[in-house]
Amino acid sequence: MQAIEDRRDLPPISRTAFHVLVAIGPEERHGYAIMQEVARITNGATRLGPGGVYTTIRRLLDDGLIEESDDRPDEELDDQRRRYYRLTGLGRAVVAAEVARLESLVEAARPWALESLG
Amino acid sequence: MTLGAGVGERVYRGLLRLYPAEYRDRFSGEMVQLFHDKLRDARAGSVSGGTVRAWLTLLGDVAVTAPSEHLRRNRTVAHSLSSAPPISARALGIAGILAGIVALAAFVIEIPQELFPPRIILMNLGFIAIVLAVHRRQAAIAPKLALLAAVLAMLPNAWVLVMVVLPVLRSGAIFGGALGLVLFWAEVALWVTIALFGAVTLRLGAVTRLGAPRLPLARC
Numbered sequence: 001m002q003a004i005e006d007r008r009d010l011p012p013i014s015r016t017a018f019h020v021l022v023a024i025g026p027e028e029r030h031g032y033a034i035m036q037e038v039a040r041i042t043n044g045a046t047r048l049g050p051g052g053v054y055t056t057i058r059r060l061l062d063d064g065l066i067e068e069s070d071d072r073p074d075e076e077l078d079d080q081r082r083r084y085y086r087l088t089g090l091g092r093a094v095v096a097a098e099v100a101r102l103e104s105l106v107e108a109a110r111p112w113a114l115e116s117l118g
Numbered sequence: 119m120t121l122g123a124g125v126g127e128r129v130y131r132g133l134l135r136l137y138p139a140e141y142r143d144r145f146s147g148e149m150v151q152l153f154h155d156k157l158r159d160a161r162a163g164s165v166s167g168g169t170v171r172a173w174l175t176l177l178g179d180v181a182v183t184a185p186s187e188h189l190r191r192n193r194t195v196a197h198s199l200s201s202a203p204p205i206s207a208r209a210l211g212i213a214g215i216l217a218g219i220v221a222l223a224a225f226v227i228e229i230p231q232e233l234f235p236p237r238i239i240l241m242n243l244g245f246i247a248i249v250l251a252v253h254r255r256q257a258a259i260a261p262k263l264a265l266l267a268a269v270l271a272m273l274p275n276a277w278v279l280v281m282v283v284l285p286v287l288r289s290g291a292i293f294g295g296a297l298g299l300v301l302f303w304a305e306v307a308l309w310v311t312i313a314l315f316g317a318v319t320l321r322l323g324a325v326t327r328l329g330a331p332r333l334p335l336a337r338c
Contacts, residue, residue, distance in 0.1 A: 031148050032155040049179025050149040050156070051137075055187050058141065081151055 013098060019046055020056045021087060021095050028069045030082040057085060065091035136184035214251060217244015235282050242279045246272060249315060256322050267318040274307035
């Protein structure tokens, strides 16, 4: 896992992919939950439709950043047709690298960017 | 728009046919489930017109993501993971798009005579940009054939460019008479070699490989 140890090896990801990865977070989520969570964490600024969610999920699956969970929720609690997704180790590393990158940007901007807001 | 649940689902399933078959096989069940969730929440919400708004969102979602999925079906998130393209690649891409627009415009709208030279110049520069951009990929697959196709495509482009730019700079008009005939044959050569370049591109499969840069992540 060399690339995970050296986060600089991990290139930036698209904003939508990052939103979906963060929305899944440490849990397992299905498509609709991901859609709702993306809207919540972006304060409604990003609202994905089914196509937006699943085109992103497909690419994240194909690149091994997320995986489908084998576990199914209790039949009485949820629809058995739903598939649940969770981050892989690589997915977590990519999120961590992106967070570090954004933190660096925020640190650079903080001294002056908030002055204009008073 | 108050379609019944059954009719609505049939409509949405019909819309899902716009996605590539492989994608549909994999995700249509989940997308229909999500469709129901979204409409259920819209109906339950207190906002008036929530269902109509949900349908508009769904239609917009399909309109945007179905074509992109067709374009991306051979691509992975590598595109979002890969580093931003260099300025040279962006410039070549913009020039190519501009050339495409100019070429299409020539068939769609009647262009005034005085705009012919800039149109031809833009098309030539665009062709050159496309050749340079695609040649990079071709060269990685078959360097000699790629070089031959690129040189053949570039020469008539340069030839036409010189023949259009020089007289415009001198007198503001394109060559006429005997030189006009030379320009005509230069343009014939240009289209033939561009077609040849296209054939080489298809033969090498360079276009489908445009979207397959391997991730540094693959080392994990």
